[in-house]
Structures are given as C-alpha cells and as structure tokens.
Amino acid sequence: MTDKVSAEVGGPVKVDAAFDAVKSACSIRCIEVVRMEEPRPTILAVELTGATRKWHLYIDCDEARLRLPWVATQPPTSPLAHVSYSGAVCIDDGQGLSLDPSRPAEIVAHAALKAYNLLEKSAADAASGYVEFFNELEGYWLHLPGSLRSRAYFEVDGKSRMVKGFVNSRLKTPNWYFAEPDADQPWDVRQEKLAGQRALYVHLGALELPPAKPDKLTPAFIEAVNQRLTLEQLKLWDQLLGPSKNSPKTLALLVSVPRQAGGLSLVAAVFGARAGGIDKSAPVTPLTMRRHAPHYMRERGGASLELFGKHVAVLGAGAVGCVVVDTLAAAGVGKLTVVDYDEYSADNVFRHLLEPLYIDTPKPFGLNFALERRYPGLRITPVTSTAQEWWKTADLRHYDGIVFAFGAPSVERSFSRVLKGRQHDIPVVFTWLEAMDLGGHSVLMWTKGEGCLDCAYRDDEGLPSQASRTSFLEPNQPVTRNLTGCAGAFVPFGPIQARKTGLLAAEHLLSVMTSVAAGDEAPKPSYRFWAGDGTAATEHGLRTAPWFQTARTTSFEEATRMVFGRPCRHCRTPKDPSA
Numbered sequence: 001m002t003d004k005v006s007a008e009v010g011g012p013v014k015v016d017a018a019f020d021a022v023k024s025a026c027s028i029r030c031i032e033v034v035r036m037e038e039p040r041p042t043i044l045a046v047e048l049t050g051a052t053r054k055w056h057l058y059i060d061c062d063e064a065r066l067r068l069p070w071v072a073t074q075p076p077t078s079p080l081a082h083v084s085y086s087g088a089v090c091i092d093d094g095q096g097l098s099l100d101p102s103r104p105a106e107i108v109a110h111a112a113l114k115a116y117n118l119l120e121k122s123a124a125d126a127a128s129g130y131v132e133f134f135n136e137l138e139g140y141w142l143h144l145p146g147s148l149r150s151r152a153y154f155e156v157d158g159k160s161r162m163v164k165g166f167v168n169s170r171l172k173t174p175n176w177y178f179a180e181p182d183a184d185q186p187w188d189v190r191q192e193k194l195a196g197q198r199a200l201y202v203h204l205g206a207l208e209l210p211p212a213k214p215d216k217l218t219p220a221f222i223e224a225v226n227q228r229l230t231l232e233q234l235k236l237w238d239q240l241l242g243p244s245k246n247s248p249k250t251l252a253l254l255v256s257v258p259r260q261a262g263g264l265s266l267v268a269a270v271f272g273a274r275a276g277g278i279d280k281s282a283p284v285t286p287l288t289m290r291r292h293a294p295h296y297m298r299e300r301g302g303a304s305l306e307l308f309g310k311h312v313a314v315l316g317a318g319a320v321g322c323v324v325v326d327t328l329a330a331a332g333v334g335k336l337t338v339v340d341y342d343e344y345s346a347d348n349v350f351r352h353l354l355e356p357l358y359i360d361t362p363k364p365f366g367l368n369f370a371l372e373r374r375y376p377g378l379r380i381t382p383v384t385s386t387a388q389e390w391w392k393t394a395d396l397r398h399y400d401g402i403v404f405a406f407g408a409p410s411v412e413r414s415f416s417r418v419l420k421g422r423q424h425d426i427p428v429v430f431t432w433l434e435a436m437d438l439g440g441h442s443v444l445m446w447t448k449g450e451g452c453l454d455c456a457y458r459d460d461e462g463l464p465s466q467a468s469r470t471s472f473l474e475p476n477q478p479v480t481r482n483l484t485g486c487a488g489a490f491v492p493f494g495p496i497q498a499r500k501t502g503l504l505a506a507e508h509l510l511s512v513m514t515s516v517a518a519g520d521e522a523p524k525p526s527y528r529f530w531a532g533d534g535t536a537a538t539e540h541g542l543r544t545a546p547w548f549q550t551a552r553t554t555s556f557e558e559a560t561r562m563v564f565g566r567p568c569r570h571c572r573t574p575k576d577p578s579a
C-alpha cells in the first residue's frame with residue numbers, strides 16, 4: 001500500500017478488521033469465504049460460497065450514517081430479487097434497526113451475512129419462478145438505464161383500457177403523466193397545458209423478465225407483451241397504434257401484473273411505432289410509475305377507503321374549522337362542504353392552515369384550492385354564505401355528518417334545535433375553544449333521538465342556564481383582548497389550542513361515524529374535551545369554573561353522563577319530523 005492510499009478516510013485498517021469479523025461470522029455458519037482485491041480502499045471485497053453459486057460481495061466499510069453499510073454484488077446474468085440492475089443488494093428494510101457505532105467491524109460482518117442470506121433466498125426464488133422478484137418488480141424497473149419518473153393518476157385496478165398520456169418534454173428529463181380520458185386533468189398537466197395522447201393500460205397474468213445488466217429494454221419486450229394479449233386486449237392495442245398509414249409515432253404502454261404479496265405491480269415503457277406495428281429500430285424507454293390515484297394513496301397512507309364515500313359539512317372555516325376540514329380529509333373523507341362567509345385575513349395566518357397568498361379570498365375557496373391539490377380525489381364544495389343561508393337549501397340526506405366550528409354558542413344552539421327530530425339520522429358535532437390556554441370542547445348529538453346542545457346549558461338542578469355547564473371559565477368575564485381599539489379586538493387563543501380542539505372534534509366525529517357504521521355502538525350523544533394547564537388564563541386574571549379542575553380527572557364517559565344523563569326539554573320528546 002502506498003502512503004496516499006493509507007491516508008484515505010477509513011483505510012485498510014478498517015477493512016482488515018472488517019474482514020476478520022466477516023471471517024469469524026462465516027466460520028460459525030460454515031460458509032467458505034475468500035478475500036478479494038478491494039476495488040477501492042474502503043470497500044471490503046469477499047467471495048462467499050453459496051449452495052449453487054459463489055457470491056462476490058462488496059461492502060462499504062466507511063458507513064458513518066448509522067445505517068447498514070452499502071452492499072453490492074456482481075450484476076447477475078439474469079435478474080434476482082432484492083438485487084438492483086447495477087448489483088446493489090437491498091439488505092436494509094429500515095425496520096427497528098439498532099447499530100452500535102463503536103463496533104464497525106461487526107456491523108460490516110452483520111451486513112455481509114445478511115446479504116448472503118438474502119442472495120441465497122433470491123437464487124432459490126429465481127430457480128422456482130421469480131415470485132419474490134416480481135413482488136419487487138417496480139423497484140427493479142426504477143434502476144433500468146434511462147428510466148423516467150412518471151405519474152399514474154388513474155386507479156390501477158386490473159381492468160385493461162385506453163388511458164390518456166401527457167408528456168412534458170420541456171423538462172431536462174421528460175415527465176410522463178397518465179389519467180383517465182374523461183377525468184379532470186391533473187393540476188400539473190393543466191398548469192403545463194400539455195396535450196394528451198392515446199396510451200394503453202393492460203393487465204397481464206405474468207410478464208417477461210426485464211433485462212439484466214448490460215442489456216437494455218428493447219422492442220422485443222414490447223413484442224413479448226403484445227404476444228400475451230387476449231383478443232379483447234388486442235382490440236385496444238389496435239386503438240393504440242391507430243391507422244397504419246400514419247407517420248412514425250411514440251406510444252406509451254402500461255402493464256400491471258399481480259403481486260403474490262398483494263396488490264398489483266405497474267411498469268411502463270415508451271416505444272416507437274410505424275406502419276401499424278412496433279418500430280424495431282426505435283429506442284424503448286422504461287417509465288417508473290408513481291401512483292397518484294386516490295384509492296392507492298389512501299391505502300398506502302393509512303387513510304380509510306370507507307370514508308372516501310362520505311360527505312361531511314363543516315360550518316366555520318376559521319382556526320378550528322380549518323383543522324377539522326384538513327383532518328377529515330387526511331383521514332380519508334372524500335367529500336366536504338365548507339361554509340363560511342368570511343374572507344381570509346392577515347390576522348388569521350398564524351392560526352390557520354392557509355398560506356398568506358389566500359388573503360382577501362373567501363376561506364372556503366382557499367381550502368378548496370389548497371386541499372384538493374393536497375389530497376388526491378378530495379372534493380370540497382365551497383359555500384360563501386352564512387350557515388343560516390346554507391341551511392335554507394341544504395338537504396340532510398346528502399350528508400353523513402356535520403361539524404359546527406363557529407365558536408358562536410347562540411348560533412350553534414339555534415342550529416341544535418333546528419336539526420333535532422329529523423328522519424335522517426346523522427351525527428352533528430359542536431366544537432369550540434376556551435379563552436387562552438384553558439382547553440376546548442366537542443359535543444356530539446344525533447339528529448334523531450335524545451341529547452342536544454341545549455342539554456349542556458342547564459344548571460345542577462337541570463334548569464335552563466345561560467352558561468354552558470361544560471364551560472371552563474366562570475361566566476360573565478370579558479375575555480376579548482384589545483390591541484388597537486375596537487377594530488383590533490381579537491379572541492385570545494393560540495394556534496396550538498385551535499389545532500388541539502379541531503383535532504379533538506374531527507376525531508370525535510370520525511370515531512363515532514366509524515363505530516356506528518361497524519355496528520359497534522348505537523347512535524348516542526357524547527361529550528369530549530381537553531383541559532389545558534390554564535397558566536396564561538390565570539396570569540390574565542381570568543377565573544375558572546370548578547369544572548375546569550374536575551375535568552382533568554374525569555373520563556369522557558363520566559362527562560357524557562354529566563351532560564346527557566337526562567334529556568333536556570328541547571330533546572326530551574322528539575318534534576314531528578319535518579325533513
């Protein structure tokens with residue numbers, strides 16, 4: 001070794017120690033191991049003898065990022081599961097890994113044995129039909145030479161059909177997008193004003209093996225897919241190629257195959273066509289598909305597919321309401337109606353989810369614009385009128401739930417009375433914040449049966465009261481702080497309090513909707529809350545009600561009994577159904 005080499009970071013000492021560790025780990029397992037020449041000073045190269053072949057392993061001995069070191073093998077002559085096109089071995093599944101950084105040689109040995117075990121399994125997989133390889137097909141496709149990133153906005157559901165392709169060639173590397181022909185164009189396609197072209201999506205029972213290094217994807221792969229098409233699929237193929245007299249063109253073919261591990265793999269390629277057939281001289285470009293479809297993303301992200309068909313109205317799109325809207329959307333609710341006549345203002349920015357760019361825009365329009373891009377498949381109907389105006393034409397049968405997040409008790413109590421005694425039974429949540437850091441509330445009632453918001457407005461004897469018995473604040477205290485005279489008055493609470501309360505209300509509604517739909521519980525009213533520590537409120541001289549102290553040791557069940565134990569005069573005898 002020259003001085004130059006030994007001065008490299010890591011260096012031969014590290015590699016020697018790593019080899020000793022690999023050797024002793026192999027001897028325990030009776031695996032024959034031979035050291036090979038290092039391709040680089042910090043890479044350990046070893047040959048391990050497996051059941052059917054010898055594995056050349058190259059292990060990075062300079063891994064300093066507390067991950068398993070990078071491991072590669074010689075690119076196999078035909079593809080192997082968990083080995084990339086260029087030979088990288090995917091040993092790190094990132095699950096619960098805990099490495100001791102003071103023992104780097106042992107980490108290298110651990111990685112070497114892990115790679116060996118994986119490669120032995122992959123070789124067995126290759127000998128028995130490549131099931132595991134095809135489970136990981138999309139990952140392999142990503143590293144094929146020249147593979148382009150592309151997006152599928154349609155659901156990959158195994159139903160062969162024509163889709164619409166769009167290519168953005170203005171980028172350094174072109175981007176492809178695919179969508180249903182009759183669907184709204186994805187916003188990135190719309191924004192770039194891309195022209196659509198025919199593309200074909202086919203589902204096959206199985207697929208040819210993709211090329212191994214140094215081979216590339218060729219027209220032969222497209223030909224092989226064509227050979228597997230059914231008569232129905234061949235009709236679609238003819239549509240893709242179009243009339244034979246046309247000039248040469250570039251076409252996109254998308255193929256899904258079943259994954260034994262569940263779901264479907266999707267790969268695609270762009271190829272040339274001329275005279276009604278595949279152009280054998282034109283290049284074939286692999287496309288790595290990223291699925292942007294509503295169902296797929298909901299499933300992968302842990303959102304609910306059952307909620308995708310649900311429609312919830314949120315009245316009030318302020319600091320609490322916007323969190324309710326965002327949380328319902330993230331949980332998977334597919335349709336939201338957002339009602340608020342207020343415009344977004346500079347005062348809102350730090351306790352709202354919308355960007356300042358929406359200032360002077362009605363809040364429902366801002367949420368519609370921002371969140372439909374944020375959550376694929378979400379539909380938000382913005383209503384820029386008062387809740388009372390909205391109610392005049394609203395049909396309860398179109399909704400699966402309603403949330404009132406105005407923080408205006410008198411408006412909400414009048415809605416509670418109007419909504420009571422309906423034929424159509426849906427849950428209605430009333431949510432509001434207390435001043436400063438006191439906490440927040442969520443009262444849930446059903447439009448049929450007993451239990452309503454007025455139940456909370458009674459004293460200990462059950463007589464009607466102006467103040468809610470859920471209030472953390474002693475009644476009749478001014479809490480609105482005044483910054484710059486009357487026009488600068490604002491309700492004193494912070495973004496954290498607003499978010500906690502919005503989250504509480506959204507979770508309350510969703511848990512009730514879900515458990516009632518599953519038959520786990522009958523529709524019944526309930527009350528939830530969170531109590532803060534109240535330090536800021538005390539500092540500002542606010543006096544709290546006894547319930548504020550009791551609340552912190554009271555369960556939701558007990559609190560629900562306190563509010564709804566006996567129905568009040570507004571919900572005791574249901575009125576005649578009027579809807």
Ligand SMILES: [Zn+2]
Nearest residue numbers: 452455568571
């Ligand atoms: Zn009541």
